[in-house]
Amino acid sequence: MQNLLLVVNYGGPQRGKEGEYLKRLFSDPAVFPLPAPLRWLLGNLVALLRRGETAEILSAVGGTSPFLKQTFEQAKALGKLLEGWKIEVAMRYSDPLLEEVLRDIDPERFENIVVLPLFPQYSVATWGSVERVVEKSPLKGRVKFAKPFYGCENFILGWVEAIEKTLKGLEKPFLLFSAHSLPLYLVRKYGDPYPKQVEESAKLIAQRLELPYKVSYQSRLGPIRWLEPTTEEALKKLRKDGVKELVVIPISFVSENTETLQEIDLNYRQLAENLGYHSFRRVKIPHLHPKWLECWKELALATIRT
DSSP states (O other), rough: EEEEEEEEEEEOOOOOOOHHHHHHHHSSTTTSOSHHHHHHHHHEEEEEEHHHHHHHHHHHSSSSSSHHHHHHHHHHHHHSSTEEEEEEEEESSSBBBBHHHHOOGGGGEEEEEEEEOSSOOOOTTTTHHHHHHHHTTTTTTTTEOOOOOOOOOHHHHHHHHHHHHEEEHOOSSEEEEEOOOHHHHHHHHOOHHOOOOOOHHHHHHHHHTTTTEEEEEEEOOOSOBBBBBBBHHHHHHHTTOOOEEEEEETTSSSSSSSSIIIIIIIIIHHHHHTTTTEEEEEEEOOOTTTHHHHHHHHHHHHHHHH
16 A cells, blocks of 8 residues: 655635635634634624735735745655655644545555655644644544654754855855744743754754854734744844844745735835845755655655654
C-alpha cells in the first residue's frame, strides 16, 4: 500500500475571491476566540471592510500571490524524493480547502497518512488550527502529524546558504529576522511555543553566519496587543543604534506571499530609505532549496517510523 503525504499551508487571497479568503480566516476561533455566532458576524464584517484593501495589495504585487503556486511546486518536488508516496496539497483558508481534501481521502487506500504543515514553528493559530480540522474530519485517528522543523539542520542550512548569497558586497550586515506576529493572548492562554521557536531558528542561523541579529514581528492587525517588537519599531531602533546595512529574513515563511512581497519589499523598504539605511536587502525565500526538501522528506519518513 502507498503512503500519503498531505502538505498543508495557510493559503492566500486570490483575485476575485478576496472576501471568501478573509471570511474563512477571520471566522477561525484561533483568530477570534469568540462565541460562534459573534465570531461569524465579526468575520464577515472584517472581510467586508478589508476586501478592497486586500485587492489593492494583490495589485501591488502583480495581481496574484505566488503562495499557492510555490506550495504546489514544493509538493511536486517532494513527490520526486518520496518514492512510492502520493502527495496531496491542502490550504487552511483558500482552495483547495483542507476540510474538502480530507473528506475526499479514502484511508483504506493508504498504509500511512502523514500531515506536514509547512509552518516552521508551532503555533495554536497555525499547526493547532490544522490539528483541529483533522480532529473533526472523517480521518480522525488515522492521521500522523510530522514535527515542526524550526530547528531542522537542513532547514537552517538552507537559510544560511540563501542569506550568504544576499550578503555579497556588504561590509557590516545586520540580520533582522521578521516573523509573522501573533496576538499576545494566544501566547498567554495556551503557552504558545511560537516566539521561543522563532528565536531558536534565528539564533541557529545567526550563529552559523557569526553575525549580529534581532527578531521582530510583522502583520499585526487590530487594537489588541501582539508580539513585540514590531518590524517597524526594530527598523527605527536599529538605525538609531547605528546599523547601516540591514538584511531581512522572513523566518516564519517557506513561500513568497503578500507579507514578503508587499509588506517587506515595499512598505519596509520605503521606511528603511526614509530612515537613511545605506543598504536594505530582503532574502528571497528559497522555497525549493534541496536542503529544505531533504528536511521535509526526512520528517515524513521519521513520522511513519514512530
